[in-house]
Amino acid sequence: xxxxxxxxxxxxxxxxxxxxxxxxxxxxxxxxxxxxxxxxxxxxxxxxxxxxxxxxxxxxxxxxxxxxxxxxxxxxxxxxxxxxxxxxxxxxxxxxxxxxxxxxxxxxxxx
Numbered sequence: 001x002x003x004x005x006x007x008x009x010x011x012x013x014x015x016x017x018x019x020x021x022x023x024x025x026x027x028x029x030x031x032x033x034x035x036x037x038x039x040x041x042x043x044x045x046x047x048x049x050x051x052x053x054x055x056x057x058x059x060x061x062x063x064x065x066x067x068x069x070x071x072x073x074x075x076x077x078x079x080x081x082x083x084x085x086x087x088x089x090x091x092x093x094x095x096x097x098x099x100x101x102x103x104x105x106x107x108x109x110x111x
Contacts, residue, residue, distance in 0.1 A: 035074050059083045 055062040
């Protein structure tokens, strides 16, 4: 009886909602698999200068260099945009830009 109540509260008895959730999960898995297929099979050789420039330009290149054991998945697009924003702010000379990033907990899991 109590389980049925919580299923109702959580929307588990709504087929439309459950269908959207399953579709979102399937889309996320497909996107990750495509990303893994592209980046996972990509093996290249870089000289020192190329690696430094690539790490400056791409957070997904920098992260496995810095923390290879921890880096398992590519960053979501929102984090890549934040990275670009921070890079642009750091490059400015005598700029007093103040940046505030309000990122809710669990956002990375939703991206």
